[in-house]
Structures are given as structure tokens and as C-alpha cells.
Amino acid sequence: MKRVCAGFIVAVCAVSASAADYSESPNHQIGGLGFMTLEGDDVDYTVGALVGSIASKHRVSNRFSLVPELRLGIGLDDDKVIVGNTSVDVELKYFAALSVKAQLDVTEHLYLFANPTYAYSSVKGSSGDISLSDSDSAFAIGAGAGYEFYRGVSAELSYEKFSDASVTSLGLKFPM
Structure with missing residues (x-):
């Protein structure tokens, strides 16, 4: 699965070369690359991941998009956590998520969004010779903001x- 994720991320980056010919259209494809942290609530851990994304922007009105x-x-x-007396x-082995952002353009460059998300993650815990893996899927609600600093290229910060x-993400979005 790591090879599939890495291949996807490389493909998204390779397609970003088309950003030079970007012209704003009401509906277009968006690629992304970013870093996220996943923080557990039951067990206090924080793990990070490199994340690639692909999206499709559909303008509903002048200032609103899905x-x-x-x-x-x-x-x-x-991360390293202490469980009982054991380290x-x-x-995080891998993470996959599907979401739909409701995006509101506040200004020409600043936008806000809210999104329901369905995600799947696989986490591995190991201590000495013992290793356990757990996979989980769940729904989330999230919100975030983005700033377009060049035509079609923006930075986004989100929380889910x-x-x-909980997941906190910082990423770069670009046209495809």
C-alpha cells in the first residue's frame, strides 16, 4: 500500500507541471501535496504523514463551490507512548480519505470551507518482539481556510x- 500511495503522490506532483497553463474555469481539477498530523484521543499519540490529493472543483455560484x-x-x-510500564x-502505515468541501470565497484570494469526511487509517504499534496493527474507518467533520497566492495555487490549513x-493538515494545492 505504501508503494501505491507513493506512486499516487509522485503522479500528482508530475501533473503539477500543467500549472503554468492554468486559466480559471468554473470547473477544474486540483492536485495537492501536504503534511498531516493524526492525534489519538484514547491513547495519547501523534503521528505524521505525507499526503497527496486530487479534487474536482465545481462552481455552484459566483462565490460558492463544491x-x-x-x-x-x-x-x-x-511516536513513542508509554502503556503501563512498556514503551x-x-x-501510521497509511491514510485514505474522501471528503466533499463546501467552499466559500471570502475575498479574491481567501476562502473558507467545511467538509464531511470518511477516512480509513492503518496504525501499527510495536514493542520489542510484539507488534500489533489496527485499521479503522470513521466519519469526521472538518473546517479550514485557504489562501490563493498565485493563479490556481493556494495553501490550505484544515482541522478534522x-x-x-483529530487530523490537522497543511498543504499546497495546484491546478492539474
């Missing part, structure tokens, strides 16, 4: 709350 988005990520930053290494975890 943006379905697929995100895939691979773990980069692990456990926590690693799941029932037992």
Missing part, C-alpha cells in the same frame, strides 16, 4: 475531528 477530494497518505513521523512505538482522533 469540491470532492480524495487524499492518500503514507506515514512519515512516528510502544506507534506508526473524528470520534477518537
